[in-house]
Amino acid sequence: MPVAPPTAVVRPAPPVGAEPAPEPSRQGWLNRLRTGLKKTGSGIQAVFVNAQIDDELYEQLEEALLMADTGIPAAEHILQDLKDRVWRHSATTPQAVRALLVDAVAEVLKPLEKPLEIGRHTPTVIMVAGVNGAGKTTSIGKLTKHLANEGCTVLLAAADTFRAAAREQLAIWADRNLVEIVSQAGGDPSAVAFDAVNAGKARGKDVVLVDTAGRLPTQLHLMDELKKIKRVIGKADTDAAGGMAAPHEVLLVIDGNTGQNALAQVKAFDDALGLTGLVVTKLDGTAKGGVLCAIARWGEERARTKPGTAPVPVYFIGVGEKLEDLETFDAREFAQALVG
Structure with missing residues (x-):
């Protein structure tokens, strides 16, 4: 008998400010990584406390990124990308901007993400x-x-x-x-x-x-x-x-x-x-x-x-x-x- 094609399941995208939950096997690892990078994370988080979405916020973010050792070219790139994202998403809250900053940083880091391939050569x-x-x-x-x-x-x-x-x-x-x-x-x-x-x-x-x-x-x-x-x-x-x-x-x-x-x-x-x-x-x-x-x-x-x-x-x-x-x-x- 013919088999009906699978039905596509469309799931709504998470709202700005919401992070997808990690796989259970990675949650413990992510917690340890957050602890390891707490010094930088705390510094960037502090920028968003009672913040207004203005030039001063971006200046403080740039300083925090440089303090985190991103270097000037990467910090400038991330900030410009962040401003573009804030405009496109009409973000108006510090929480939303911080979530978009995660997106901007993740996009910069994405080219570094690649699995180690074993097996093509023996050994x-x-x-x-x-x-x-x-x-x-x-x-x-x-x-x-x-x-x-x-x-x-x-x-x-x-x-x-x-x-x-x-x-x-x-x-x-x-x-x-x-x-x-x-x-x-x-x-x-x-x-x-x-x-x-x-x-x-x-x-x-x-x-x-x-x-x-x-x-x-x-x-x-x-x-x-x-x-x-x-x-x-x-x-x-x-x-x-x-x-x-x-x-x-x-x-x-x-x-x-x-x-x-x-x-x-x-x-x-x-x-x-x-x-x-x-x-x-x-x-x-x-x-x-x-x-x-x-x-x-x-x-x-x-x-x-x-x-x-x-x-x-x-x-x-x-x-x-x-x-x-x-x-x-x-x-x-x-x-x-x-x-x-």
Whole structure:
């Protein structure tokens, strides 16, 4: 018998000022993120207390956004977009304007929202870089847990051979997550990465995560070492079918507390390595968080001026030290937490 076509269900859009309820599984995470960005959220919320919709409100909002580390280009863009939205929606209350500000910030951040893709290459080789103290090795441990929860088999490569504590720390994460690790005391980091990629292929692993030594982008000789690791990984695994040599992902871990310096790090590491994604850590109380808006605006500008490029997405953000304190990035959730 013929089957009747499904009937479309039309639901009214939520009124200005109303936020859609998050999925139950994300509610706890969103609460932790709001707590982590409370410093910025409280500052922006204060602007709307007993406010009039006038030039003074926009001036105070601009100051609050700059204090949140959005940078001037992003703050100016957000404010102009907000004014346009206020005019289009005929918003007349502080609550409505604040809701429209969430929309404006979410739209700026939307290009950073992209899932990490695993499975197109076997193994998917992920190289992880970052400056000392950004939480790189800890983030690798959390990312390993996240991938394991998704059913992926992971092999860790302790290519930070300059610091013995880094190898020991990564080994602890390997034990916690019940995954294998390739490590070599005092060895050449490129050789460790090469061996790990070959081991991952031989053992049928889904993912090989390569930890590298933390360094500042101004340390040119160490940045050259990172470039060498990337080249050697490529020699270890060239995907003939996909036509893409490893590493398939080059992630930079940045500390959410470092403000505009985080943007400088993204630019420098991208120039050296060609970043494919970011992990933002330590959004847990003192971080302002607005630098993600600055990174998004830089990415949009780069895409306009360099054909074939795109904004560097934020795959994960972290709000604490626990394994569950690393989650996928959602632009609207982050905007809600940032605006307060």
